[in-house]
Amino acid sequence: MGASLKDVAALAGVSVKTVSNVVNGYTYVAPHTREKVEQALAELEYRPNLSARNLRRGRTGVIALALPELDAPYFAELSRFVIDAAVERGWTVLIDQTDGLADREREVLQGIREQLIDGLIFSPITVGREELAARTDSTPMVLLGERIMDGPTHHVAIDNQRAAREMTEHLISLGHTRIGAIGAQENPSANTAHLRLAGYRQALEAAGLPYDERLAPPTASYHRADGAAVMRRLLELDEPPQAVFCFNDLLALGALRTALTSGLRVPDDLALAGFDDIEDGRYSTPTLTTISPDKAHIARTAVELLDARISGSGRGGRPAEDDGQREVEADYRLIVRESTVRP
Amino acid sequence: MGASLKDVAALAGVSVKTVSNVVNGYTYVAPHTREKVEQALAELEYRPNLSARNLRRGRTGVIALALPELDAPYFAELSRFVIDAAVERGWTVLIDQTDGLADREREVLQGIREQLIDGLIFSPITVGREELAARTDSTPMVLLGERIMDGPTHHVAIDNQRAAREMTEHLISLGHTRIGAIGAQENPSANTAHLRLAGYRQALEAAGLPYDERLAPPTASYHRADGAAVMRRLLELDEPPQAVFCFNDLLALGALRTALTSGLRVPDDLALAGFDDIEDGRYSTPTLTTISPDKAHIARTAVELLDARISGSGRGGRPAEDDGQREVEADYRLIVRESTVRP
DNA sequence: TGATACGATTACATCGTTGAAACAGCGTTG
């Protein structure tokens, strides 16, 4: 195994602590000694044992990123930014995949890995306000996605409801009056879905259009297959929609596939919009109109907030009662592409 | 912070070691004692300090997954399987994103995180045989992707060359004689690219078709944008190809976009094939003919191999000279979809 | 010259856990 400080010390003919001092850049080390030690360090290819260091320091340098699915493009893209931002700060990121299962999300909250991580960035799907509030684990946490509680939990999110309203308004502005939505959820804790649905309804109402439940059927999850299946149902309606707003791009891509194989022309016969701006939607034919959250901004901000919380909370102490901004609203843009407007 | 064994021991009125024994399910603990201790454990919400445990045991329970890009769908999908398989074995997975940069890949090999992880699953892009052979870090490693050296490095991969040949044969069997390829790489260490190109050329040769370099221009990387750009160049040729084999699905999706916007019908005017079977290709229009590696199998096997190596190599000892199979060839299937054959 | 200050280094305890080994109690066995 790797050499320890002891080995290096023996080789350099100094004490263990001196080697430690050199490693940690302690000021008062004689140049001569420093050189000797550094030579020994190099010769033995010394690498600090992080377990030991962490045990002593009470920090691990590792943060966890807990999210539903790594293979959903939105999360994959977001993860890359989170990891980039974390690495910049010298952190290592460990991934916790919850599959959106309530049990796993609860485990995350209860701090399965409490002792292994300094902080947690968590993108919940099913757990709700109560469970978040009931959290006992004291590991600093930052939530991704809409704010779900008013407590001291930091979070970073775009204004889902407003974005959804804008998108729906966009569809209305194109002259459509029968506008469907794909992505409603029956689970009352599915916060994001509810917010986007609320934005959709808001826009309809503002335009004096009726809300028709049959045009916004619930989906099991947010994958392409769900979008494809629900789209099929919408097309079977007596009066199918002229436009459909999908609550994420995957649903939209699934819906697009169904529409195209059904012989519809998009956007001529049916306008389609998504949400998330994943790369797929920029290369599909037609390309996808969507809401583009600033993922890099979200990721960077989340990591920064977490950093602040971690630095702020001394070992054993609670986090400072007020450690700066805790609710960050991230930017987003509505991007119009071929799926709603022929260029 | 969390309670330690000491606190629990004090509360339960036993020695620290007895608590440790209870926690670790040691057999010889009197039922009465066990109960007392368990009560104390529950009351204090004890959670073992992993740093300390790892320091003592010499294991961390963490493995690293080093790959180029988390947001490339193939890797995202693969990661999900790797994480699933690792979690099943009680491991936590930490992600190392190399961006395919030689420096970062080298760092991975040199064991930046050596002391934090028990093992490493590595999917290299640029580092070659020499660098892999020169590795000094003794952390058990399993490579993903084609075998790059004959040394003691375990690896899991499909037969890239054979798969590429089969795909090219498929295109030939459709009657195409001018078949392009997208994904060749100039970097001589880009092993996968070379293998797929070799398979492509093999098939051409076997069919008595000439290899035309202009039909297989190099790409900078393997993203949709590269596919789109190279496709544009191919279409500008005096004699554009009738079919194009892209070395991954992203390239194919990019190429598809270019083809469709250029007014070509796929597959009628141009047949397109990819490689990887990412989900996008199952929902694009047309759906994508591709090579489908058994990702779950690859992931599971990699984790199993790693497990064996980790268990096999005692602390401080070298891994056993022969610890079972080390070169695993994973399954794959050629999936014909709409992009090459109209249904 | 002796006190003082400061630079450079070291000894020691400690973080929380676990393996090794010792020990205590008690029933068996020859």
Added chain:
DNA sequence: CAACGCTGTTTCAACGATGTAATCGTATCA
């Protein structure tokens, strides 16, 4: 009844690093 074996528990040392305080040598100053 001594020796033995078994269960149940404890003591001790160690994993590798680092914070604290002590130590040592040397230059500085009154």
